[in-house]
Amino acid sequence: MSTTDVCLDKLENYISAARSRYEKELKELVDIAGVSMDPERKPQIEATAKYAKSLLEAHGAKAEILPTRGNPVVVGEYFADKKYPTVAVYNHLDVQPADPDKWKSPPFDMKIEADRYLGRGTTDDKGPALAVLYGAKFASENKFPINIKFIWELEEEIGSPSFEEFLKKNIDRLRCDSVVISDTVWISKDKPAMPYGLRGLQACMIRLKTGGKNVHSGEVGGLARNPIADLCDLIAKCHDARTGEVKIPGFYDGMKKATDEELDSFVASGFSLAHYRQAHELNLLRTEDDREGADRIWTRPTFEVHGITGGYQGPGVKTIVPFEAEAKVSMRLVPDQDPLHVLDCLKKFVKEILPEAEIEAEGALKPFVSHYKDDYSQAGAEACRLTFGVEPAFIREGGSIGAVVSMKEALDVPMVFLGLSLPEHGYHAINENFDWGQAEGGMKLFSHYFKLLSEIKK
Amino acid sequence: MSTTDVCLDKLENYISAARSRYEKELKELVDIAGVSMDPERKPQIEATAKYAKSLLEAHGAKAEILPTRGNPVVVGEYFADKKYPTVAVYNHLDVQPADPDKWKSPPFDMKIEADRYLGRGTTDDKGPALAVLYGAKFASENKFPINIKFIWELEEEIGSPSFEEFLKKNIDRLRCDSVVISDTVWISKDKPAMPYGLRGLQACMIRLKTGGKNVHSGEVGGLARNPIADLCDLIAKCHDARTGEVKIPGFYDGMKKATDEELDSFVASGFSLAHYRQAHELNLLRTEDDREGADRIWTRPTFEVHGITGGYQGPGVKTIVPFEAEAKVSMRLVPDQDPLHVLDCLKKFVKEILPEAEIEAEGALKPFVSHYKDDYSQAGAEACRLTFGVEPAFIREGGSIGAVVSMKEALDVPMVFLGLSLPEHGYHAINENFDWGQAEGGMKLFSHYFKLLSEIKK
Numbered sequence: 001m002s003t004t005d006v007c008l009d010k011l012e013n014y015i016s017a018a019r020s021r022y023e024k025e026l027k028e029l030v031d032i033a034g035v036s037m038d039p040e041r042k043p044q045i046e047a048t049a050k051y052a053k054s055l056l057e058a059h060g061a062k063a064e065i066l067p068t069r070g071n072p073v074v075v076g077e078y079f080a081d082k083k084y085p086t087v088a089v090y091n092h093l094d095v096q097p098a099d100p101d102k103w104k105s106p107p108f109d110m111k112i113e114a115d116r117y118l119g120r121g122t123t124d125d126k127g128p129a130l131a132v133l134y135g136a137k138f139a140s141e142n143k144f145p146i147n148i149k150f151i152w153e154l155e156e157e158i159g160s161p162s163f164e165e166f167l168k169k170n171i172d173r174l175r176c177d178s179v180v181i182s183d184t185v186w187i188s189k190d191k192p193a194m195p196y197g198l199r200g201l202q203a204c205m206i207r208l209k210t211g212g213k214n215v216h217s218g219e220v221g222g223l224a225r226n227p228i229a230d231l232c233d234l235i236a237k238c239h240d241a242r243t244g245e246v247k248i249p250g251f252y253d254g255m256k257k258a259t260d261e262e263l264d265s266f267v268a269s270g271f272s273l274a275h276y277r278q279a280h281e282l283n284l285l286r287t288e289d290d291r292e293g294a295d296r297i298w299t300r301p302t303f304e305v306h307g308i309t310g311g312y313q314g315p316g317v318k319t320i321v322p323f324e325a326e327a328k329v330s331m332r333l334v335p336d337q338d339p340l341h342v343l344d345c346l347k348k349f350v351k352e353i354l355p356e357a358e359i360e361a362e363g364a365l366k367p368f369v370s371h372y373k374d375d376y377s378q379a380g381a382e383a384c385r386l387t388f389g390v391e392p393a394f395i396r397e398g399g400s401i402g403a404v405v406s407m408k409e410a411l412d413v414p415m416v417f418l419g420l421s422l423p424e425h426g427y428h429a430i431n432e433n434f435d436w437g438q439a440e441g442g443m444k445l446f447s448h449y450f451k452l453l454s455e456i457k458k
Numbered sequence: 459m460s461t462t463d464v465c466l467d468k469l470e471n472y473i474s475a476a477r478s479r480y481e482k483e484l485k486e487l488v489d490i491a492g493v494s495m496d497p498e499r500k501p502q503i504e505a506t507a508k509y510a511k512s513l514l515e516a517h518g519a520k521a522e523i524l525p526t527r528g529n530p531v532v533v534g535e536y537f538a539d540k541k542y543p544t545v546a547v548y549n550h551l552d553v554q555p556a557d558p559d560k561w562k563s564p565p566f567d568m569k570i571e572a573d574r575y576l577g578r579g580t581t582d583d584k585g586p587a588l589a590v591l592y593g594a595k596f597a598s599e600n601k602f603p604i605n606i607k608f609i610w611e612l613e614e615e616i617g618s619p620s621f622e623e624f625l626k627k628n629i630d631r632l633r634c635d636s637v638v639i640s641d642t643v644w645i646s647k648d649k650p651a652m653p654y655g656l657r658g659l660q661a662c663m664i665r666l667k668t669g670g671k672n673v674h675s676g677e678v679g680g681l682a683r684n685p686i687a688d689l690c691d692l693i694a695k696c697h698d699a700r701t702g703e704v705k706i707p708g709f710y711d712g713m714k715k716a717t718d719e720e721l722d723s724f725v726a727s728g729f730s731l732a733h734y735r736q737a738h739e740l741n742l743l744r745t746e747d748d749r750e751g752a753d754r755i756w757t758r759p760t761f762e763v764h765g766i767t768g769g770y771q772g773p774g775v776k777t778i779v780p781f782e783a784e785a786k787v788s789m790r791l792v793p794d795q796d797p798l799h800v801l802d803c804l805k806k807f808v809k810e811i812l813p814e815a816e817i818e819a820e821g822a823l824k825p826f827v828s829h830y831k832d833d834y835s836q837a838g839a840e841a842c843r844l845t846f847g848v849e850p851a852f853i854r855e856g857g858s859i860g861a862v863v864s865m866k867e868a869l870d871v872p873m874v875f876l877g878l879s880l881p882e883h884g885y886h887a888i889n890e891n892f893d894w895g896q897a898e899g900g901m902k903l904f905s906h907y908f909k910l911l912s913e914i915k916k
Contacts, residue, residue, distance in 0.1 A: 037774050040596060097776060158774070185677065203775040212739030216886035217762050218645065218657065218857020221790050222702055223734075223756040225742035228763045229699035236694035241687035244680055258854065276681075281670030281781070284683035284814060296680040304675050305686045306778055309767030314555060316495050316616070317661040317786045317820045320764055320886055323739070332679050355733045362775045399676020428674035428778055 007142055007447070014138050015443050022130060022439060023112060025055060029093070029126045030110040030119040035069060036094035036158045045071050045154050048093050052152050055130075059137045061150065066170060068155075070162035070386040075173070076150035078140035087453050088176040088411070089136065089446075090403060091129035091183060092156030095121035102430045115436040123425035125156070127434035128182040128442060131420060135446025139454075146454035149176055153403055156183070159201065159363020160402035165411040177452065178376045179407050182442070184397050184419030185427060188279075189260040191270045192384045194377065195417045198404055199301070200333035200367035202342050206231065206350065208357045211323035214311070218322050221403075227325035228311050234354045235327060238346070239303035244286050244296070246303045246331070250345035258299035266294035269393030279423035287439035298396035302332040332360075334399065340362035365402040368415075375456050376414040383418070383448035387441055399427075418445060465600055465905070472596050473901050480588060480897060481570060484511060487551070487584045488568040488577040494529060494552035494616045503612050507550050510610050513588075517595045519608065524628060528620035529612035533631070536598035536606045544605040545911050546869070547594065547904075548861060549587035550614030553579035560888045571585060571895040581883035583614070585892035586900060588638040589878060593904025597912075604912035607634055611861055614641070617659065617821020618860035625868040631657050631831065635872075636834045636911065637865050640900070642855050642877030643885060646737075649728045650842045651854035653875045656862055657759070658791035658825035660800050664689065664808065666815045669781035672769070678779050685783035686769050692812045693785060696804070697761035702744050702754070704761045704789070710801035712794040716757035720854075724752035727851030737787040737881035756854035760790040788820075790856065797822035823860040826873075833914050834872040841876070841906035845899055857885075877901060 034048035035041040048074045049065045056063035056076035063076040071094065098107035098120040103110045110119035117127060129152060137146045151174065155162055167174065186193045208227040215224065236386065240245045246252070258266075271294045287293055310325030312318040331342055343361055350357050372379070372394040384392040397417065408415055418441040426432045492506035493499040507523045507530045514521035514534035521534040529552065556565035556578040563569045568577035575585060587610060594606045609632065613620055625632065644651045666685040673682065697704045704710070716724075729752045731743065745751055768783030770776040789800055801819055808815050829835070830852040842850040855875065866873055878900040884890045 001500060023605065037776065039773070054825070068462075092772040097772060132585050201676075201777070203777065205775060210740065210742040212741075212885050213884070213889075215738045215740070216857065217760070217788065217790065218855070219881070219885055220738055220740065220755060221762050221856060222758050222760040223743055223745065223751050224738070224740050226699065226746060226762060228766060229693060229697070230760050232690035232693040232766075233699040235687060239687070241684065241691040278671045280678055280682070282668065282673070282678065283670075284668040285681055286683060289682065293681050297678060302675070302680040304679050304684060304777070304779060305690065305769070306675070306776055307689075307771050307780065308686060308766045310765050310772050311765030312786055313767050313771070315496075315497070317663060317788055318495065318764055318886075319659070319661065319762070319788050321762060322765065328770055330675065330775055332675065391584070397676070398679060399674065423677070426671070427677055428776075429671050431664050431671075 007332045011138060011444060011447055015440055016155070018134055018443065019436065022134060026117060026122065026127055026130055027039050028123050029130065031108055034094050034154065035097050036155050038209055044195050045094060049074050049154060052093055056150060059133060060140065066166065066304060068162035068166045070429065071154035073166050074152040078136055078148045080145060080147050081239060084145045085149055085456065086149060086176040087450065088149040088151055088174060088179045089132050090151045090179055090181045090407065091132060092125050092153045093129060093278060094157050095124065096157055096428045103433055109372055117434045120432050122432055122434035123421040124432065125183045126390040127439060128420040131245060131439045131442030132446050134443040136450060138443070139445045139450040144451050146450050148450060149174065156401065156403060157412050158408065159365055161363055163403045164406040169404055171410060174411065176411060176413060178414045178416060179411065180416045180418055180449065181401065181404060182418050182420060183401055184417050185421045185423055186419065187393050188269050189422055192308040192388055192392040193269070193395050194372065194380050194392045195395055195420065196372040197335065197369035197375065197396035198367060199398055199399040199400055200331060200337065200339055201330055201365040202339040203330035203362035204343065205360045205362065206234065206327045206329060206357050207324065208354065209324040214320040216321040217321045224321045228308060228322055230354055231308060231325050231327045234350065234357065235305050238349065244302060246301065248345050248349045251342060253341060254338060256335055258295055262299065262342050263291055263295055266298065266395055267291050269395050276423065278443055293409040297398040299334055301334050301337060303329065305329050324407050332400065333367045335369040339366060363402065365400040366405040368405050368408065370392065370415055374414055376416045379420050379452040379456060380416045381450060382452055383445050386448045387444040418449060469596060469902060469905055473898055474903065475745065476592055477894065480592060482586055484575060484580065484588055485568040487588065488579050491566040491567055492552050492612065493555050494613050495555055507532050507612060510551055513622050514608060517591060518598065524624065526620035526624045531612065531624050532610040534608035536594055538601065538603060538605050542605055543911060543914065544601045544607060544634040545908065546607040546609055546632060546637045547590050548609045548637055548639045548865065549566050549590060550583050550611040551587060552612045552615050554584065554886045562889055569636055575892045576889065578890050580890055580892035581879040582885050582890065583641045583899055584878065586878040588639050589897045589900030590904050592901040594908060596901070596905045597908040602912050603907050606908060607632065614861060617823055619821055621861045622729065622864040625864055629868055632869065635868060636874060637869060637871060638874045638876055638907065639859060639862060640876050640878060641859055642875050643879045643881060644877065645728050646733055647853050647880055649848065650846055650850040651727070651853050651877065652830065652838050653853055654830040654835065654852045655793065655827035655854035657827060657856055657858050658797055659788055659796065659823040659858040660791060660797040661788035661820035662801065663818045663820065663868045664692065664785045664787060665782070666812065667782040672778040672780050675777040675779045675907050682779045684779050686766060686780055688812055689766060689783050689785045692808065692815065693763050695811055696807065702760060706803050706807045709800060711799060712796060713759060714793055716753055721749055724756065724853055725749050733760065734881065755856040757792055759792050759795060761787065763787050778872060790858065791825045793825045793827040795825060797824060806878055821860065823858040824863040826863050826866065828873055832872055837910040837914060838874045838876050838907060840910055841903050844906045845903040876907060
């Protein structure tokens, strides 16, 4: 029998007492607009690091800001004894951009509406990071026989370009017996998910310049090449917009299809297009079949266009022939596709179809897949049962967390995903939010998890 | 022998004396940002009309602002005697939008740099309108036996949606023996052009909405339809971006190819891709052949995409699946394509390829073609010879002036094009400009032209 049981009352009291402080700290954290994608927000990234360090210290952990060639990483630790097992918790504190005009409340001025927290970063990933900290503090205060390290990154949203180097440089202080990542999304409010795989990513910008200025289409239309039309043609040739099928030769090299067992398990997890459609406000999907839907987001690669800049963006139609355009594209990848190979295939294809275009590669992230039958994953599942009274779903995750592959390679220990976000929390979307129910659940979940981990024989 | 000769000295003196006043008035006119495409600039449109009326009156013409259901039209007249012939001069005083960030000087604060006037509307079409007025004033002051009417429109840049109705309502006061339009571009600084045809236009916005908000591509990528990708596919299917060939069934119905005589004449006009490429700052053209080049811009129809809105437009790559996108497209048309038929073909095609998309049609303009061997065109050519010492090139114009077809239909008189703009003046482009050389030449050209018209037997 787990010794966790003895602490249950104490845990409930601890959490009830923690709420107002949690909310105050979350607001202070969310109100610092640490958008890693925006070079002008560098000061807010620095401020986030400082605040995070003080937060760890205020909760009794040791903490330090470690520089990298990019944004710093904040590390911390509750150290108990070197004879105990050590777990490293990974979260990130940088956030996506947010256009205030489109939000119902200011994205960087967190509002509390009853149990709900509104603001950029509340669910991705500040709210979960803080919930984990509270769980870890409980473990520390109650002298669970475990050491808990914190790795709080500030470049996750730009593909963790400095993280691999950071790991190499600091490998000795980061050694641990397992890693737990809290940056993923549940199936639904009633069904926790424990992903055991992530899609990879290769993003890039494809640019075409055909002249020096926008010109009147009455004067040059028909004769001048149109860079937007050329990029549309290229995008249409790279993939089938209706089916999503990628047509770049070599793109699928190395790809392993999901097994029937996995697909069965995805459907059994309770994944349903009806709920999914509603949570993400989607009208047009590429399939109406739950099984195929799950396959599409978790175990198939994509070609995606995120925006085309250039030309006229104002009201009405301004009849110009644009002189430059940029397509922002990315490809989500699944095991064992290789981002470098995929980028190479794209470059070759573009060279053939539209040789005048230039490609600028953005961060590459390898796909990741593990298994879920080991002791660490099973400890996570048991913590879910103890906390929420339900079995978690073992699924894959359609997003990418660049740091995970780097940690797996550098630390070579089991990696467990215990996220706290819900589909309706609006990951990367407007009106991002988190809620007390998930924060409270997260504190409990991690308290249980740390206890269970402490009982795994090294 | 033309009686024009007697006035030559007087004309030179008149023009020399006119320069500072011309520049003052042009600046006052350019500084009023009458952008017809922007609903927020309605007050500036009204201010332009008021200023234009006062300008005509200050130069001794009668003037009136005539309302329409859209923007008003300013009309004026130098009346001599009803036994004399009457010419109506058409110009427009509304302008294209201008993004100040991209201009080297503020677009709505005209700067004079030596002989050059920098500002939005200087060449399209305020500078020419004012030069014509000065020519007409000379004709009036010197008692040329001709009546000169002015039609100054304020909706040309949005396809003249109220102009046909305006003509019908005011047909009696607008009657004339010919119309001269000054809103076209020369071949080069040394080669005046007298177009005898215009391309038509059918513009529209194609919109697709696939959801309620932008969503993280890690969460929905592969499953959610991507509206930008769908529009790219549609655009690629509507036309061949490389060759420009339009693939919409029925699009070319009624189209008359340019005759060999016309194409010979285009090349003989001095049209050269080398000069054209430089004037418009173009690197990538769809042909390197002068003859084909002229054909492409003057006598072939187009499908053009002016911009795709939606998705992420900021720096870097933000991995969202957009939920809505809009393609701003237009089709330039040549005789005898019918805008309504072409729109119908596009709608049918879109319904087949992308049934979820919505099409909103913008102004439709019929193509126009006339001839150039009549007395009025020949008077224009003689005025060119007298003023500039060169033969004008009879070409077609690749742009569209909606009012021309309406005037032809309502007034049923010869239509002559005597533009004053040069390719390097940047029609619809950044850093639009005009220059004293063309203004001065225009004053002379129109003085001669009015004199020659007065001698044509009714």
